[in-house]
Amino acid sequence: MNKVMLIGNVGQEPEVRYVDQGVAVARVRLATTERGYTLQNGTQVPEHTDWHNIILWRRLAEVVEKYVHKGDKLYIEGRIRYTSYDDKQGQKRYATEIWADNMEMLTPKGNTPGEQSMTAGTPAGQSVVASEPDPESVSNNDNGEQLPF
Secondary structure, X not given: OOOEEXXXXXXXXXXXXXXXXXXXXXXXXXXXXXXXEEOOOOOEEOOEEEEEEEEEEHHHHHHXXXXXOOOOEEEEEEEEEEEEEEXXXXXXXXXXXXEEEEEEEOOXXXXXXXXXXXXXXXXXXXXXXXXXOOHHHOEEOOOOOEEOO
């Protein structure tokens, strides 16, 4: 089973694009933090933050475009995808992405930086479920590999 569950904060404004046949694809950078603590022997274990690349498709991407902003807290359910590509210098690069199947906005209404743009529809705290991405709707990069952007 390939299942990931994350709760974290959006690190920058989401990037939303539309690929073949108007299918929305969003990329969100999500920060998750493990709090620091002190061991019984007095050793301090520092706080640790990990950054995750979240990919959302179709309706979820449209919701992200309208309602998700830098600093918002999100709950994401999805699966891990590993990809590789050759950069402009010809070096092999690797990326780990979380392809979201479910998203829940956890930032309370009124604390959202983009609150003035929120209208009736999807208030904070409502869960939104996406369908599986269609491989035909993914665009190709210069090397012919399929990438969501």
